[in-house]
Amino acid sequence: MSEPILRVEGISKGFPGVQALKDVHLEVRSGEVLVLVGENGAGKSTLMKILSGIYTRDEGTIYFEGQPVELTSPLQAQQLGITIIHQELNMMPDLTVAQNIYVGREPRVGPFLSERRLNRQTSELLSRLGIALDPRQSVGELTVAEQQMVEIAKALSFNAKVLIMDEPTSALTDSEVETLFRLIEQLKASGTGIVYISHRMDELKRLADRVTVLRDGAYIGALDRDEVTIPTVIEMMVGRAIDEGARPTAREHQNDPVVLDVQGLSTKSLLDEE
Secondary structure, three states, X not given: OOOOOEEEEEEEEEEOOEEEEEEEEEEEOOOOEEEEEOOOOOOHHHHHHHXXXXXXXXXXXXXXOOEEEOOOOHHHHHHHOEEXXXXXXXXXXXXXXXXXXXXXXXXXXXXXXXXXXXXXXXXXXXXXXXXXXXXXXXXXXXXXXXXXXXXXHHHHHOOOOEEEEEOOXXXXXXXXXXXXXXXXXHHHXXXXXXXXXXXXXXXXXXXXXXXXXXXXXXXXXXXXXXXXXXXXXXXXHHOOOOOOOOOOOOOOOOOOOOOOOOOOOOOHHHHOOO
């Protein structure tokens, strides 16, 4: 088994009135998808913000490629090789795909920006990732899924070795999700370590090489792929066994009093042009 490219030990983080993380552990290896799960408030976002340099830890140690590191800013984490793609995409809609990917790092000829070299460099990057986008197209014209691909390409333009993805499918259609999953498989094959935050159990079963579970800011445990079952993961998340056979029982409502009655409703007038 390969050594982790990213390892955290004993990470704790507190804010006024709340202990967000308590002695958390996590390992990410090259070429694997580590799915991080937990209920709302479990500490997932706080941990990811520490790993991407947005927050500083109170206690614990972070190791990258076997060496202890201090992550003091997103830029420093990015330069080291750790990049996060937030749920809310950070694109500039009036700029092109190429300009968004290399903003602030555009190739120049003397004092002048070279659009030709910028577009060629972007085209080579997108082609390597199997992303079919025109570098000259405005990002504002792209779908959410296509904008997400641009974010991923931007992250990898920094030679990211660990990519953190926060609920990446929350705004995607089924076909767009498939496109994203194919790209994730490509990234795995190229050796990128991926931390995938999700609450969707079907995604966990499909993508996870390993699963790490947080609850109430604490590390609960980790499961290898062959140990992952949905009931086990849910039990670790909530702290109790869930009876999958238990379902609410339906009752007859036919003779109950009507509390809301809507008839003849239409939105046609809202669509008519003035």
